[in-house]
Amino acid sequence: MTNQDLASEGEQARPSTASPSGERQFTFEASHAVRTSRASGTFVPCPACGSEASAHLFHRHGVRFVRCSACAAVYASPVGAARNNYFDIARQGQHDHPEDRAPVLRDFDDLVGKLAARFRVKNGRDPRGVVVAGRTLAELADGANAKALGLTIVTLDDAAFDHLRQTGEAEAVLAAAKDAELIILHEFLEASLRAAHFVEELRRVVKEEAWVAVVYANLNSLPARLLRRHWPHFFDHKSVYFNRENLVHLFYRLGFSLATQLRRPEHLSLGYAAERLGSHLPEAARQIPVPIPTGAHVAVFTPRDGTRSDIQDEKLSILFPCFNEERTVREVLEALLAKEVKIEKEIVVVESNSTDNTRAIVREFEGRPGIKIVYEDKPQGKGHAVKTALQHATGSIILIQDADFEYDLDDYDALLEPILQRKTSFVLGSRSLGMDDWKVRKYADTPVKGFLMNFAQVVFAQTFNALYQQNTTDVNTMFKVFRAECLDGVTLESDGFNLDIELVCKIVKGGYSPMEVPVNYVSRGFEEGKKISFFTDAFPSYWAFFKFRFDE
Numbered sequence: 001m002t003n004q005d006l007a008s009e010g011e012q013a014r015p016s017t018a019s020p021s022g023e024r025q026f027t028f029e030a031s032h033a034v035r036t037s038r039a040s041g042t043f044v045p046c047p048a049c050g051s052e053a054s055a056h057l058f059h060r061h062g063v064r065f066v067r068c069s070a071c072a073a074v075y076a077s078p079v080g081a082a083r084n085n086y087f088d089i090a091r092q093g094q095h096d097h098p099e100d101r102a103p104v105l106r107d108f109d110d111l112v113g114k115l116a117a118r119f120r121v122k123n124g125r126d127p128r129g130v131v132v133a134g135r136t137l138a139e140l141a142d143g144a145n146a147k148a149l150g151l152t153i154v155t156l157d158d159a160a161f162d163h164l165r166q167t168g169e170a171e172a173v174l175a176a177a178k179d180a181e182l183i184i185l186h187e188f189l190e191a192s193l194r195a196a197h198f199v200e201e202l203r204r205v206v207k208e209e210a211w212v213a214v215v216y217a218n219l220n221s222l223p224a225r226l227l228r229r230h231w232p233h234f235f236d237h238k239s240v241y242f243n244r245e246n247l248v249h250l251f252y253r254l255g256f257s258l259a260t261q262l263r264r265p266e267h268l269s270l271g272y273a274a275e276r277l278g279s280h281l282p283e284a285a286r287q288i289p290v291p292i293p294t295g296a297h298v299a300v301f302t303p304r305d306g307t308r309s310d311i312q313d314e315k316l317s318i319l320f321p322c323f324n325e326e327r328t329v330r331e332v333l334e335a336l337l338a339k340e341v342k343i344e345k346e347i348v349v350v351e352s353n354s355t356d357n358t359r360a361i362v363r364e365f366e367g368r369p370g371i372k373i374v375y376e377d378k379p380q381g382k383g384h385a386v387k388t389a390l391q392h393a394t395g396s397i398i399l400i401q402d403a404d405f406e407y408d409l410d411d412y413d414a415l416l417e418p419i420l421q422r423k424t425s426f427v428l429g430s431r432s433l434g435m436d437d438w439k440v441r442k443y444a445d446t447p448v449k450g451f452l453m454n455f456a457q458v459v460f461a462q463t464f465n466a467l468y469q470q471n472t473t474d475v476n477t478m479f480k481v482f483r484a485e486c487l488d489g490v491t492l493e494s495d496g497f498n499l500d501i502e503l504v505c506k507i508v509k510g511g512y513s514p515m516e517v518p519v520n521y522v523s524r525g526f527e528e529g530k531k532i533s534f535f536t537d538a539f540p541s542y543w544a545f546f547k548f549r550f551d552e
Contacts (some may be wrong), residue, residue: 047195047239048073048246054117071246074219077458078195085161086237087135095272099287101137103267106289108186109143111264113297115182115213116149118260125278127211129180133173134188134215160451161191165239169195169201178205184213185294189247190238194251196486198317203255203303212301215264218511219243225469247299250437254303256494257313261488263481264296297511312345314420317395317400317484320361321385322403329403330361336401337370339409341416343397347371348389352379358403361426383499387492401482407478408520415481418515426512428472428504429479430517432457440536456538460501463542467549468508472516475504478543479519486512506550 006528012427044053054077058065061077083492086092095101101295112130119127126149132140133154135452141151154176156164177183180276183206189195218224220243229358242250248258271286304313322329332462336347351362365371372392376385386400397419398411459474464525480500494502508514 008394013492016023043078044075044193046071046073047075047193048242048250050196053206065230065303069183069248071249072243073246074241075193077193078164084237085156085158087161087188089135089137092237093135096288097269097271099268100272101139102287103269103289103346105139105143105262107266108140109145111145111215112149112151112184113145114262115211115298115300118262119182119211122259123209125183127180130182130184131173131176131180132184132192133170133176133188133408134184134186135187135382137503142217142474151184152180164192164198168197170198171200174201174205175209177202178207181207181210182213184215186215187217187238189214189242190216190240193239195240195377196254199251199254199256205299206303208303209302211259212251214245214247214251214299214301215296216242216299218295218297218372220508220511220513220538221293221297222468222509223293224297243513244297245422245424248425249300251299251471252304252422255304256412257304258485259300261297261299261485263489264294264298266292266294266296267290297509303538311343314345314397314418315395316341316345316397316399317389317393318345318347319384319386319389319393319398319400320347320349320403321352321389321400322349322354322358323379323382323385324354324356324358325403326354326357326361328405329358332401332403332405333362333365335366335370335409339412341412343420344395345370346393346395349373350376350385350389352376352385354379381499383492383496383502384495386499387495390487390492395486396484397481397511398484398487400478402478407480408523411443411479411517411519414517415479418517419483424515425483425514426507426514427479428514428516429477429481430474430516431477431519431521432461432471432473433516435517456542460542463545464501464504467545468505468509470513472514474516477519481503482507482512488512494544496540498544501541501544502548505545 046068049068049071053069054066055069056064056066057074064078065074066077067074069530080425083094089095089133095104116130117127125551130149130151131154132144132151136153136155140146140154143151143152154173156170156172158325160170160172173188183202189198206212213224216444217238219241244261267289269286270288270290271281273290273292274281274286320333320336325332333347334348339345347370349365350363351373352372359375362373366373374388374392376388389444390398397416399415401407401409405513407429415427415429418427457474461472462476465471478500480503488510490506490510491498492506504514
């Protein structure tokens, strides 16, 4: 092995010297990466789900990062020497200039105000006692909202930080949380390789009316997927990285329910952003605040009634838009009412003033248990009908069902199971998966249209995958099943068939990656009532990928 080979292994090889016997001698000085790696010895289970099945991703500064094979959390394993106390922003040398600190302080105070406002809507009053722990600046307590609510900042010194990292224990935080009704964990859980232990202890001490707001760097956020290991939130300081699914599952199994969530917009001064990129700006320009998509999200949890089972907490809302479907609407509604699923269900029908006998048929179902009917004055598109149905849905899980039999209702169970098991929050029923032939559209009377629509399905999926860093096979499927919380803070715009694309794009941009499940599909022809037009609907839908990718 050559000197260069040895150096590439992380050792700094000094120039060779000759021994009295004439043999070359080498002495080495270990690099920081090698010293860090040598100090690591204890392998740990996944901090999110406890699984010991993991796959190596890469090393960073001598720290080995792995991905949990069960829940996809990313964490440092084995445990090494103490890492930097990244809670101490001042010591990290970040935001030293007043103009750099100002937008950070404003963003945090805005977050406190938004959380307090949502608490006020839910409880009719402000939270009594607000505590923040994690990455903090002393000036956070000086914001207008923070002052009004009496914000308390809990800080951890180096020893307490390392104790939290290795054991999940932070007595100072738990002591402050006992009397608080709003606890903000500001990039706190990513510090601990025993995060589950901390959450368990937190559930033991918090009030039943308390809110726990977790600010975290979402692994499924678009910046994380695009930048991968170069994502600024990654790997230099933190020990654990969550996505929404494994974070929600962690809190759920330890006695919390997800109450709400919101985006965490972040602004940085132009000068600070330039410095992170290795350049400098004139003083006059450096203080301009700019919005930066960092992938930070906020999930708010409340203590859960431990006497209820998981299934008792769930309800399925089947959204059923219909227009000019007199051939099939009665049969589909009867089949939906008869369909048994393991959770409570409701059917939300939106009839868009059909020109055939559809409305009269729908009226026959008025008063039937488990069905709501909403009548629109005029047809405004499938997307508009779905948005109307969403306003009347009360379920924790949403499923969209067309008023025909192109899709198999018996696939409901397979579509719901990953969500009920909390393996994911978003499922797509793919017509392109499975061991059977690809379930293409086959039109004997219009073969050219059939070919174009099948070709478009492939192009749509590949475009979506490239723009949103996913790996789907069928983004156009009707079967989109998701937890209602996936649309928290989301405003839907489209009124036509392009709402199908908007839904997927915005849910993914919100940090949820879809899981695909193979489903049955038998296409109906245009002469049988199919309404989508390749030319008038396909192009707006395809443009939607780009519109919603770059639209904030």
